Amino acid sequence: MKVTELARALNTTPDTVRYYTKIGLVTALKSVNNGYKVYNKQAQQRLKFILSARQLDFSVAEISSILVESDKGHAACPLVRKTIEYHLAQTEKQFQAALRLREKLSRAINDWQDKPDKAPTGHMICHLIEGESEGESEGDAQQGENNE
Amino acid sequence: MKVTELARALNTTPDTVRYYTKIGLVTALKSVNNGYKVYNKQAQQRLKFILSARQLDFSVAEISSILVESDKGHAACPLVRKTIEYHLAQTEKQFQAALRLREKLSRAINDWQDKPDKAPTGHMICHLIEGESEGESEGDAQQGENNE
DNA sequence: ACTTGACCTGTGCCTAAGACATAGGTGTAA
DNA sequence: TTACACCTATGTCTTAGGCACAGGTCAAGT
Numbered sequence: 508m509k510v511t512e513l514a515r516a517l518n519t520t521p522d523t524v525r526y527y528t529k530i531g532l533v534t535a536l537k538s539v540n541n542g543y544k545v546y547n548k549q550a551q552q553r554l555k556f557i558l559s560a561r562q563l564d565f566s567v568a569e570i571s572s573i574l575v576e577s578d579k580g581h582a583a584c585p586l587v588r589k590t591i592e593y594h595l596a597q598t599e600k601q602f603q604a605a606l607r608l609r610e611k612l613s614r615a616i617n618d619w620q621d622k623p624d625k626a627p628t629g630h631m632i633c634h635l636i637e638g639e640s641e642g643e644s645e646g647d648a649q650q651g652e653n654n655e
Numbered sequence: 656m657k658v659t660e661l662a663r664a665l666n667t668t669p670d671t672v673r674y675y676t677k678i679g680l681v682t683a684l685k686s687v688n689n690g691y692k693v694y695n696k697q698a699q700q701r702l703k704f705i706l707s708a709r710q711l712d713f714s715v716a717e718i719s720s721i722l723v724e725s726d727k728g729h730a731a732c733p734l735v736r737k738t739i740e741y742h743l744a745q746t747e748k749q750f751q752a753a754l755r756l757r758e759k760l761s762r763a764i765n766d767w768q769d770k771p772d773k774a775p776t777g778h779m780i781c782h783l784i785e786g787e788s789e790g791e792s793e794g795d796a797q798q799g800e801n802n803e
Numbered sequence: 804a805c806t807t808g809a810c811c812t813g814t815g816c817c818t819a820a821g822a823c824a825t826a827g828g829t830g831t832a833a
Numbered sequence: 834t835t836a837c838a839c840c841t842a843t844g845t846c847t848t849a850g851g852c853a854c855a856g857g858t859c860a861a862g863t
Binding site: 552553555556559560562563564573574577578580581582583584585587588591592594595598599601602605606608609611612613615616619623624625626627631632633634635636637 | 700701703704707708710711712721722725726728729730731732733735736739740742743746747749750753754756757759760761763764767771772773774775779780781782783784785
Binding site for chain 1: 848849850851852857858859
């Protein structure tokens with residue numbers, strides 16, 4: 508099967524298939540007649556694995572490592588387990604980050620509800636944002652006038 | 656003040672300051688002696704605004720629009736409000752996505768707890784991942800053997 | 804036979820927001 | 834003077850493909 512056929516078979520895009528082919532995660536033969544890439548069952552298998560792993564948010568580099576391991580004939584499962592644990596931790600962080608951001612945004616919207624719009628004053632661009640100086644900044648600016 | 660001083664004053668990196676300078680969000684004068692970039696109070700003000708907005712996850716492009724509006728002397732606040740509402744919606748999505756992914760990963764880990772590691776069999780790379788065929792795929796593959 | 808349209812090819816540029824490297828100029832204290 | 838810390842500009846790298854382009858290929862319709 509050729510690029511688009513393979514892509515459709517696994518519900519992805521031709522560009523994706525080409526990309527994985529280019530970086531060597533899946534291999535294709537070249538048709539002698541026309542130079543088109545030709546994929547076999549094994550390539551489809553591999554691509555399916557890749558796509559499944561991507562669904563778990565594995566990076567292409569991680570998937571690559573796993574495939575290399577597997578290609579050496581070793582069990583890839585330990586690496587897969589390790590990777591997925593790592594991603595669970597990462598996801599937890601993202602989750603918490605999204606939570607904090609949501610909180611922050613909601614709070615801003617609420618706080619601003621009653622505040623009017625103001626034209627920029629030259630020393631302030633938008634008082635809504637600049638009003639809030641809840642800094643994560645722990646290095647407070649010290650400013651010596653330094654006209655050179 | 657010069658790049659690194661400004662960066663430190665606002666608790667960011669010199670590279671970040673240079674970046675915003677390069678794309679024109681903040682402006683710097685060039686010292687006549689040595690060509691070093693020199694920033695004034697207004698630049699610091701602007702950078703502070705930019706960093707605050709970035710904390711709210713505003714994109715640089717969005718911030719740019721806001722600054723342009725403000726530079727025209729218009730009130731930027733409506734745009735800021737609109738942008739932040741947009742981001743709240745986005746964050747909600749990310750939040751849900753992280754939630755789903757966390758669920759998926761946790762479930763995978765649990766499901767695999769008792770399963771052994773297996774060497775790749777030639778038709779399967781890692782049974783842990785390939786075992787799960789819970790497809791979002793709605794186009795089931797139909798495969799005609801197509802030896803060219 | 805010819806054309807049309809849908810497919811394919813390779814190549815290369817684009818994304819976001821900086822981080823990092825490199826080569827060379829500058830400033831200051833020992 | 835020299836060492837060291839700082840500065841400059843420029844360019845390359847990052848993710849996982851998306852998109853555009855110029856041209857070759859194939860099946861069907863005219």
